[in-house]
Amino acid sequence: MEKRNVIKQYNLPIEVKYCNKCTISNQRPRITFDENGVCSACNYAEYKRNKVDWTLREQELIELCNKHRKNDGSYDVIVPCSGGKDGSFVAHQLKYKYGMNPLAVTWAPLVATEIGRKNLDAFIHSGFDHILGTPNPQITRKLAQLAFKYLGDPFQPFIYGQANFPMKMAVQHNVSLIMYGENGEVEYGGDMKNAFRPTREIQDHDKHYFSGMPPEFWSEHGMRLADLKPFMAPTYLEIQSNNTEIHFLGYYKFWDPQENYYYCKEHTGFSPNTERSEGTYSKYASLDDQIDGFHYHLGFIKFGIGRTTSDTAHEIRDGKITREEGIALVKKYDGEFPRKYLQEFLEYVQISEDEFFEVIDSWRSQHLWEIENGVWKLKHTIYEGQGAYGI
Numbered sequence: 001m002e003k004r005n006v007i008k009q010y011n012l013p014i015e016v017k018y019c020n021k022c023t024i025s026n027q028r029p030r031i032t033f034d035e036n037g038v039c040s041a042c043n044y045a046e047y048k049r050n051k052v053d054w055t056l057r058e059q060e061l062i063e064l065c066n067k068h069r070k071n072d073g074s075y076d077v078i079v080p081c082s083g084g085k086d087g088s089f090v091a092h093q094l095k096y097k098y099g100m101n102p103l104a105v106t107w108a109p110l111v112a113t114e115i116g117r118k119n120l121d122a123f124i125h126s127g128f129d130h131i132l133g134t135p136n137p138q139i140t141r142k143l144a145q146l147a148f149k150y151l152g153d154p155f156q157p158f159i160y161g162q163a164n165f166p167m168k169m170a171v172q173h174n175v176s177l178i179m180y181g182e183n184g185e186v187e188y189g190g191d192m193k194n195a196f197r198p199t200r201e202i203q204d205h206d207k208h209y210f211s212g213m214p215p216e217f218w219s220e221h222g223m224r225l226a227d228l229k230p231f232m233a234p235t236y237l238e239i240q241s242n243n244t245e246i247h248f249l250g251y252y253k254f255w256d257p258q259e260n261y262y263y264c265k266e267h268t269g270f271s272p273n274t275e276r277s278e279g280t281y282s283k284y285a286s287l288d289d290q291i292d293g294f295h296y297h298l299g300f301i302k303f304g305i306g307r308t309t310s311d312t313a314h315e316i317r318d319g320k321i322t323r324e325e326g327i328a329l330v331k332k333y334d335g336e337f338p339r340k341y342l343q344e345f346l347e348y349v350q351i352s353e354d355e356f357f358e359v360i361d362s363w364r365s366q367h368l369w370e371i372e373n374g375v376w377k378l379k380h381t382i383y384e385g386q387g388a389y390g391i
């Protein structure tokens with residue numbers, strides 16, 4: 001299998017550096033570090049905690065709601081929501097605290113988990129109108145296979161729908177406001193140009209979410225336009241003439257994933273998993289899809305950043321754990337292979353186990369990985385000595 005040029009594809013620095021405050025490294029695409037070796041996400045967390053006047057921001061939210069509010073009974077905000085703690089928090093707050101009339105929309109998981117479906121049902125039952133978008137599963141499966149092989153991320157078809165389906169629903173229902181939870185680029189490190197404003201530019205979608213490969217790209221691999229259409233955004237003209245605005249609640253209200261979890265446990269019937277997710281220690285984030293463990297694992301292979309690194313980095317910024325505790329957790333769990341759903345995954349994307357590992361290894365960049373005694377090992381880790389999975 002052809003070796004991938006991860007450095008070039010994601011514009012990664014060759015020298016690996018870790019943030020002095022959290023556990024993230026400079027290998028996260030688009031993250032920046034300041035002269036003190038602190039990452040942009042930590043600086044944003046500091047700013048969010050100390051500099052933002054949240055009373056004023058809430059006032060801005062109320063004004064935004066008033067601007068979009070409708071009095072004829074039709075929907076006035078689209079809330080993308082999988083039934084997880086974050087989207088459910090957004091929808092519930094908008095409806096029950098700010099008096100909006102949201103339409104909750106979900107893009108179907110590739111392979112749903114039982115707990116994910118249960119949480120989505122509980123959320124809907126807590127009092128929402130809801131639309132589920134399910135594209136042809138055979139096409140989704142084919143796209144997941146292609147995206148795994150060529151992009152190193154089987155989750156890409158889901159990411160298309162997650163970004164584009166709400167826009168489609170907004171246009172279809174004449175709703176000009178779409179409200180997401182947090183802006184991942186700002187909260188977790190990435191392009192900071194949106195840090196000081198509430199909206200997202202639709203033009204950035206291809207760059208931030210689709211790695212420069214929008215759904216149309218797969219027509220080169222034999223996919224028909226009719227197959228790809230459900231994954232595509234409405235036309236730019238449709239988006240504009242609908243006056244579509246995409247906002248993040250994280251701009252208006254202090255964003256704290258753990259608090260969202262407590263909130264949804266109380267208000268939307270959310271339950272955490274009974275066991276921790278593979279590759280990390282947490283039980284309440286990203287539970288909906290059997291495939292997403294592979295999305296996180298590929299992140300670990302490409303960037304040396306596993307799910308525990310991401311989870312600990314934001315928990316350190318949120319003041320839930322110390323950096324030392326975070327490093328210990330990374331040492332213990334980061335890079336754990338998502339074994340639980342491996343068979344389902346191989347069947348789903350219809351490849352053999354050998355082929356699977358060939359694809360995985362094609363994404364291991366030399367600046368991050370070396371082989372020692374026949375075992376792949378990360379060249380740089382944030383912890384001393386041997387880790388359980390970064391070896």
Ligand SMILES: [Zn+2]
Binds near residue numbers: 019021038
């Ligand atoms: Zn940091």
